[in-house]
Amino acid sequence: xxxxxxxxxxxxxFENVEEDRxxxxxxxxxxxxxxxxxxxxxxxxxxxxxxxxxxxxxxxxVPGITLQDHFADLLAVPDGTLFDICLFWDLFNFLDADAIxxxxxxxxxxxxxxxxAHGFALHNxxxxxxxxxxxxxxxxxxxxxxxxxxxxxxxxxxxxxxxELISGFNIVRSVLLADSRLEMALSTRG
Numbered sequence: 001x002x003x004x005x006x007x008x009x010x011x012x013x014f015e016n017v018e019e020d021r022x023x024x025x026x027x028x029x030x031x032x033x034x035x036x037x038x039x040x041x042x043x044x045x046x047x048x049x050x051x052x053x054x055x056x057x058x059x060x061x062v063p064g065i066t067l068q069d070h071f072a073d074l075l076a077v078p079d080g081t082l083f084d085i086c087l088f089w090d091l092f093n094f095l096d097a098d099a100i101x102x103x104x105x106x107x108x109x110x111x112x113x114x115x116x117a118h119g120f121a122l123h124n125x126x127x128x129x130x131x132x133x134x135x136x137x138x139x140x141x142x143x144x145x146x147x148x149x150x151x152x153x154x155x156x157x158x159x160x161x162x163x164e165l166i167s168g169f170n171i172v173r174s175v176l177l178a179d180s181r182l183e184m185a186l187s188t189r190g
Contacts, residue, residue, distance in 0.1 A: 034135035056153030067102035088119035
């Protein structure tokens with residue numbers, strides 16, 4: 001069962017979405033029913049890549065290929081696909097600096113000047129892991145449910161460091177939430 005949580009930043013993702021235009025969405029996480037139902041009202045293509053199921057991502061576990069190529073394999077994005085919206089959720093809290101940079105490099109060919117994204121970071125890196133799964137239930141509302149177990153690799157980054165690591169994106173706006181989570185709206189760098 002999920003709880004509803006208002007979001008001031010989700011509407012930013014949809015500001016430039018025209019009803020008659022098809023959008024392409026990357027959801028980095030499991031295909032939760034709320035997200036699927038929400039996007040069914042749009043003309044869109046949803047691409048789910050549950051990188052949380054791959055944690056911890058350790059470059060030593062992928063001998064013979066680069067970490068960027070490993071992320072490209074995990075994402076399995078068809079050639080020529082350009083994402084209009086990326087939902088990172090809280091993935092950045094579970095990847096080290098090299099992994100975030102490799103993920104951004106793997107995503108780079110699939111971003112365009114109008115790509116927008118959403119994610120969570122932490123205001124205080126000593127904050128314990130939240131153990132939450134996220135979905136979109138409305139244009140300004142998240143569905144939040146408990147993860148069955150804590151995830152490995154939890155090592156959040158300070159906000160200034162994260163800004164450097166997510167190359168290709170600018171943090172357009174952030175909102176500090178009551179549990180020390182930082183909700184972020186992102187757009188591609190121009």
